[in-house]
């Protein structure tokens with residue numbers, strides 16, 4: 001099934017293979033550029049490309065050289081990538097990633113500020129180009145009155161995404177960035193309308209999803225979540241399963257086109273229970289994307305068993321630009337070089353060759 005087109009009324013794809021979102025830190029001054037277009041164009045045999053995490057605002061630019069989507073220069077830069085992705089037959093969604101408290105101050109442009117659900121600092125350090133490793137910045141705890149402006153940043157980025165030629169957006173509500181900072185009870189210790197109960201922790205994500213759907217349409221909005229993840233100070237909490245099932249039901253009512261589940265157990269994170277995955281899928285009426293540690297056989301098995309509609313590959317796409325063909329023809333896969341995951345320039349990025 002992997003190589004069969006997806007003929008879904010809400011999303012038609014040339015195959016069931018998704019390129020997972022991968023931060024690659026090649027956007028000098030946070031502006032998408034032509035080597036990024038080279039890279040995405042080389043990978044356009046995927047059914048769906050989900051771009052690297054891209055900030056909807058200056059405040060969200062937590063990592064060095066991640067792209068933004070909040071001004072005309074970003075739109076023009078991204079058009080290069082959407083054009084080549086479409087020429088190769090792929091659809092392309094942009095992942096909107098506001099890093100929230102996961103940042104080093106030196107990564108933020110002048111005037112931007114670190115924000116989060118509380119003022120608690122994330123342990124550990126962040127790489128910055130100008131000052132090397134820095135402790136994470138102290139976040140400003142967003143007040144209830146400030147939250148509509150944060151949602152408005154996502155809405156503005158969603159509209160710019162359409163202008164830039166994207167087929168849709170993926171809300172990054174996984175891996176400990178701003179939206180998950182609100183979802184996760186270990187981080188969100190607020191006791192107001194946005195914290196203190198499962199429903200209150202889910203509220204920012206649901207409001208953001210609803211606002212983006214109102215702006216660009218439900219068929220153009222997907223979301224990524226990582227319950228049971230441990231990255232960036234997250235981790236399991238009491239009632240995590242019940243909270244995410246409610247979240248999935250809410251997102252389903254809003255009508256999101258897909259729910260993309262992260263399972264990083266192949267990278268050392270805890271297992272995501274199989275029964276939870278089944279309940280999550282059942283709670284959501286749209287398309288379901290499985291990801292994490294997949295290869296052709298395991299991905300095919302997931303599709304055959306009806307456990308997902310689409311399957312995403314991350315690291316294999318870094319070093320195999322023609323991954324769908326290699327999987328279909330059982331060609332050897334190249335291993336990615338982790339030393340160049342986040343370094344600037346084309347080396348270890350747009351110079352991985354296609355198979356002969």
Ligand SMILES: Cc1cc2nc3c(=O)[nH]c(=O)nc-3n(C[C@H](O)[C@H](O)[C@H](O)COP(=O)(O)O)c2cc1C
Nearest residue numbers: 020021022023052053292293294313314315316341
């Ligand atoms: C270099 C690198 C960058 C990543 N950047 C992102 C990102 O921007 N957004 C995101 O949701 N996940 C990100 N991930 C996680 C991947 O999307 C994926 O979930 C993970 O690599 C597991 O899938 P895999 O085993 O197929 O690689 C990143 C992973 C890697 C290795």
